[in-house]
Amino acid sequence: MHNSKYQNVIQALDACAAACNHCAAACLNEEDVKMMKRCIMLDMDCAAICKETAAALARGSEMATIFLQTCAAICDACGEECGKHEHDHCKACAEACRRCAEACRSAA
Amino acid sequence: MHNSKYQNVIQALDACAAACNHCAAACLNEEDVKMMKRCIMLDMDCAAICKETAAALARGSEMATIFLQTCAAICDACGEECGKHEHDHCKACAEACRRCAEACRSAA
Amino acid sequence: MHNSKYQNVIQALDACAAACNHCAAACLNEEDVKMMKRCIMLDMDCAAICKETAAALARGSEMATIFLQTCAAICDACGEECGKHEHDHCKACAEACRRCAEACRSAA
Amino acid sequence: MHNSKYQNVIQALDACAAACNHCAAACLNEEDVKMMKRCIMLDMDCAAICKETAAALARGSEMATIFLQTCAAICDACGEECGKHEHDHCKACAEACRRCAEACRSAA
Numbered sequence: 001m002h003n004s005k006y007q008n009v010i011q012a013l014d015a016c017a018a019a020c021n022h023c024a025a026a027c028l029n030e031e032d033v034k035m036m037k038r039c040i041m042l043d044m045d046c047a048a049i050c051k052e053t054a055a056a057l058a059r060g061s062e063m064a065t066i067f068l069q070t071c072a073a074i075c076d077a078c079g080e081e082c083g084k085h086e087h088d089h090c091k092a093c094a095e096a097c098r099r100c101a102e103a104c105r106s107a108a
Numbered sequence: 109m110h111n112s113k114y115q116n117v118i119q120a121l122d123a124c125a126a127a128c129n130h131c132a133a134a135c136l137n138e139e140d141v142k143m144m145k146r147c148i149m150l151d152m153d154c155a156a157i158c159k160e161t162a163a164a165l166a167r168g169s170e171m172a173t174i175f176l177q178t179c180a181a182i183c184d185a186c187g188e189e190c191g192k193h194e195h196d197h198c199k200a201c202a203e204a205c206r207r208c209a210e211a212c213r214s215a216a
Numbered sequence: 217m218h219n220s221k222y223q224n225v226i227q228a229l230d231a232c233a234a235a236c237n238h239c240a241a242a243c244l245n246e247e248d249v250k251m252m253k254r255c256i257m258l259d260m261d262c263a264a265i266c267k268e269t270a271a272a273l274a275r276g277s278e279m280a281t282i283f284l285q286t287c288a289a290i291c292d293a294c295g296e297e298c299g300k301h302e303h304d305h306c307k308a309c310a311e312a313c314r315r316c317a318e319a320c321r322s323a324a
Numbered sequence: 325m326h327n328s329k330y331q332n333v334i335q336a337l338d339a340c341a342a343a344c345n346h347c348a349a350a351c352l353n354e355e356d357v358k359m360m361k362r363c364i365m366l367d368m369d370c371a372a373i374c375k376e377t378a379a380a381l382a383r384g385s386e387m388a389t390i391f392l393q394t395c396a397a398i399c400d401a402c403g404e405e406c407g408k409h410e411h412d413h414c415k416a417c418a419e420a421c422r423r424c425a426e427a428c429r430s431a432a
Contacts, residue, residue, distance in 0.1 A: 142357060
């Protein structure tokens with residue numbers, strides 16, 4: 001089956017990108033939006049690298065390892081920041097980042 | 109729950125992007141690679157618009173409808189081309205494009 | 217020479233993407249960040265479609281026209297919103313959006 | 325002025341992404357397309373990371389350094405492969421990759 005080697009990590013990457021994009025927009029609607037600035041900024045970085053890492057894996061790129069390592073590091077930073085906030089979207093995003101970082105490191 | 113309105117279409121978009129990226133790379137490995145040129149080109153367009161449409165939906169963008177309409181049109185073109193070829197990755201991609209176009213039109 | 221047909225519009229697209237990404241981040245640093253929410257959201261949409269339109273043009277994609285039309289519409293929306301604000305980054309972004317929409321329509 | 329710190333590297337990144345996208349499509353039109361497979365694959369990786377690195381820099385992301393380092397490594401790989409081929413688009417791409425890698429390392 002197609003992409004079998006990387007199917008699980010692609011799913012984790014897509015889920016993390018969606019969680020980050022959702023979290024960024026939801027943070028903008030929070031009362032304490034000033035406190036969410038770093039969260040929004042890291043959400044944008046994390047969504048971007050997750051999507052490109054998923055694409056590289058789906059292509060079977062020889063650059064897969066460096067994409068995975070970079071993605072794991074950015075997921076760590078984003079998940080750590082999201083984990084500081086009590087909003088549901090931040091908690092969901094922190095968990096998605098944690099799973100994605102783990103999946104990236106397993107696959108790298 | 110997060111992204112609930114668009115969860116199904118985001119999944120169809122992510123699946124289509126992965127199928128397109130996989131198909132583009134697999135086409136490059138085929139014996140008849142010259143015949144696959146248009147397929148590879150449309151795979152790249154389709155993967156790109158699927159990825160950005162998924163991101164726009166996850167953000168709850170007010171531009172969602174135009175992303176969805178554009179994505180459906182590009183999925184149509186890519187799926188039609190993939191459907192002309194007998195390679196498994198092309199058939200899988202044609203099916204992913206068909207489902208994605210349908211999901212985009214339902215959501216638009 | 218490479219990309220000659222589309223060189224000017226690719227430059228306008230890249231300039232617009234950079235202005236949108238810069239504006240989104242700068243808006244997050246403003247005192248009146250709540251007022252900037254729609255500006256930030258549209259900046260994200262506009263940066264995304266500009267980058268993918270530039271990529272499609274550089275590839276000489278047969279889908280160029282639909283990318284250009286979609287991009288022009290999103291540039292219009294983003295530029296209109298940015299034009300409502302007095303911050304320098306918003307004014308610069310509004311101007312980049314206006315030029316980019318015009319370049320897209322000329323090329324489409 | 326906006327993005328001033330990173331203006332030069334953003335221009336090098338945008339130029340490299342355009343050269344890679346153009347090279348990928350032009351390689352598909354060559355007679356010896358089978359020989360160009362690795363070039364096309366690396367062009368796709370390089371265009372993707374250049375685009376996201378430019379976006380991260382324009383946002384003033386705190387993740388800029390890791391994006392720049394990853395981008396430089398992928399530009400090295402892509403530029404080395406492009407440098408093996410005599411097609412004008414490959415030579416232009418090799419040169420764009422070399423300049424971009426250098427700009428990324430200076431900025432990191």
